[in-house]
Amino acid sequence: MKAFSDLEQFDRRFLLIIFGALGAVITITTIIHHLFPFLIQVPTVVIPFILPAQLRLMELLIWDLSTVFLSVLLYYHVAKKHGILLATFFLTGSIIFTGFEGLMWILGGRFGLTNPTYFFSRGGLWFFEIPLYACLGWFIIAYSSVYAAEHLFKTDRIFWSAFLGGIFAVMIDLWMDPIYVNLGAMALDANAVGLWVWEMQHTLEIFSIPFMNFLGWFLVVFLFAYLWEKIREAYQMKHWSKRKCTLIFYGCIPLLLLTCLVVLGFVEIYIIQPFFHDLNILPVGGP
Amino acid sequence: MAFKEYISIITLIVFVLATLLNCIFLVQATGDIIYLVLFVIPFPIIIIVIYVGIFKIRKKS
Numbered sequence: 455m456k457a458f459s460d461l462e463q464f465d466r467r468f469l470l471i472i473f474g475a476l477g478a479v480i481t482i483t484t485i486i487h488h489l490f491p492f493l494i495q496v497p498t499v500v501i502p503f504i505l506p507a508q509l510r511l512m513e514l515l516i517w518d519l520s521t522v523f524l525s526v527l528l529y530y531h532v533a534k535k536h537g538i539l540l541a542t543f544f545l546t547g548s549i550i551f552t553g554f555e556g557l558m559w560i561l562g563g564r565f566g567l568t569n570p571t572y573f574f575s576r577g578g579l580w581f582f583e584i585p586l587y588a589c590l591g592w593f594i595i596a597y598s599s600v601y602a603a604e605h606l607f608k609t610d611r612i613f614w615s616a617f618l619g620g621i622f623a624v625m626i627d628l629w630m631d632p633i634y635v636n637l638g639a640m641a642l643d644a645n646a647v648g649l650w651v652w653e654m655q656h657t658l659e660i661f662s663i664p665f666m667n668f669l670g671w672f673l674v675v676f677l678f679a680y681l682w683e684k685i686r687e688a689y690q691m692k693h694w695s696k697r698k699c700t701l702i703f704y705g706c707i708p709l710l711l712l713t714c715l716v717v718l719g720f721v722e723i724y725i726i727q728p729f730f731h732d733l734n735i736l737p738v739g740g741p
Numbered sequence: 742m743a744f745k746e747y748i749s750i751i752t753l754i755v756f757v758l759a760t761l762l763n764c765i766f767l768v769q770a771t772g773d774i775i776y777l778v779l780f781v782i783p784f785p786i787i788i789i790v791i792y793v794g795i796f797k798i799r800k801k802s
Contacts, residue, residue: 504766520759524752531748591756598753602790605797626757626783633764633776640763640770661779738775 464696465538472546480581487580494583495564501576502641502648514578521587524594532597539696540686543703548593551678551707553581555670555714556588563653570653588650592674599623600679612683620676627671632661636739657722658730661738665726666718673717677710750794757787 458466486493505513525545533541560583563571577585600619607614638646658665685703688694694702764776 524755527748528752531745534745594752594756598749601749602793605793606789622786625786628782629779630760632779633760633767636767637763640767
């Protein structure tokens, strides 16, 4: 990977702007979340800490730094393979796309635009109301799943690697979600909730997790990977300039968010609510 | 063979192992084995990822 000073002027400016903007948003929203939670009506719950009170800051740091470390490693890998621009698209796009996708549901539920959905309880650094470790965890799972799918089937078909990547990611989440939602059971405080809390009621659930979560995971990974692969193709074939790739990539993110909103809303209202509400397939965890 | 080729695979495996550690602690705390049983769902993916790492990437590099 080239040193920062050796990069082209466009890359240097782009990296400064995108990481500068993300850094500023994360700093401001972290301060608001911890110091002024009443501004965004952060729910008051017992946070699931595993270490004693004097080590809680360290617990948050370990959690955040370990995901940051893994993400930096993966970012280096993507940059080596596809160049710094495409690697930055995947990393920052993951944070922005998953961040806003989650935010739509969290704040929509919290401020009464939809029924209550879910919220995160524990986090050191926050991207709006999503902990940074959740955004980076998504980056790790999404990229690794798509990478494995691409190599497994040696497919150059973008649709299939994105589709299979989405399936792989959902299979990982089917196991991961029940663990982190019930993490409160191993916390020091008996009343602690999980890392995130589902508030959706009268819906279809699998392992006590709303089905919409898994559908959302598939949709988000599939759409995002498909967009990124398309941009990669156009960039590597030199069909589009760097500026055009950047504008199209970030310009498409609101469209992907809208697609997720429409598809998930449609499935919940027209399929799940009339036919499958209050159905919990293999309940897991507490009441 | 470059280590960098395997970073994506290693990252995912480390991430899964960290979750597995939480899973084992949770089973210990609750006595509910279901969290470990659910590991059968992503298990094929872990095998696929290891297979990809051993055979596909190695062959390529």
